[in-house]
Amino acid sequence: MKPIEYQEEAKRTMNFDLTHNEQLSMLAMGLSGESGEVTDYLKKVVYHDHPYSGKKLCDELGDVMWYLSNLAYINGIDLEIVMEENIKKLKKRYPEGFSVEASLLRADTPISSSVVENKDKVHLMTPLLRRLWYLLSDPIRFLFTGEVAVLEKEPNEEE
Numbered sequence: 804m805k806p807i808e809y810q811e812e813a814k815r816t817m818n819f820d821l822t823h824n825e826q827l828s829m830l831a832m833g834l835s836g837e838s839g840e841v842t843d844y845l846k847k848v849v850y851h852d853h854p855y856s857g858k859k860l861c862d863e864l865g866d867v868m869w870y871l872s873n874l875a876y877i878n879g880i881d882l883e884i885v886m887e888e889n890i891k892k893l894k895k896r897y898p899e900g901f902s903v904e905a906s907l908l909r910a911d912t913p914i915s916s917s918v919v920e921n922k923d924k925v926h927l928m929t930p931l932l933r934r935l936w937y938l939l940s941d942p943i944r945f946l947f948t949g950e951v952a953v954l955e956k957e958p959n960e961e962e
């Protein structure tokens with residue numbers, strides 16, 4: 804099934820009697836709720852020894868997809884564009900696949916791409932900019948990894 808075909812089928816069961824703002828909030832809440840169901844299911848598998856079922860996971864991912872598809876639709880966004888733009892962003896952010904360094908660098912964002920074009924150039928940043936970069940990226944790293952960055956000095960960097 805192509806993305807546009809899915810989007811057409813998914814909108815068949817959308818409640819268009821709601822106002823636009825009601826549709827927006829219902830779809831956003833549903834997307835969050837169904838994402839939570841994916842998380843809750845996997846929590847039970849990982850921590851409560853429930854049996855893993857690919858079918859159950861697929862069902863829940865499908866529920867996420869329905870809300871996502873309709874949220875895109877009511878905003879005039881083709882699902883295919885959502886997919887293409889996401890892949891474009893990820894190719895910019897991770898040109899050589901995932902790495903922690905590329906994740907922190909976020910080369911697809913305007914500020915980082917204007918400062919550095921790829922991960923090799925990160926070492927060209929001034930010491931002050933490097934400190935600022937680590938300071939700003941640290942809360943995000945801490946949130947996802949629980950680790951606090953230790954900024955190592957460049958060999959030629961003075962106190």
Ligand SMILES: [Mg+2]
Binds near residue numbers: 840862866
């Ligand atoms: Mg569900």
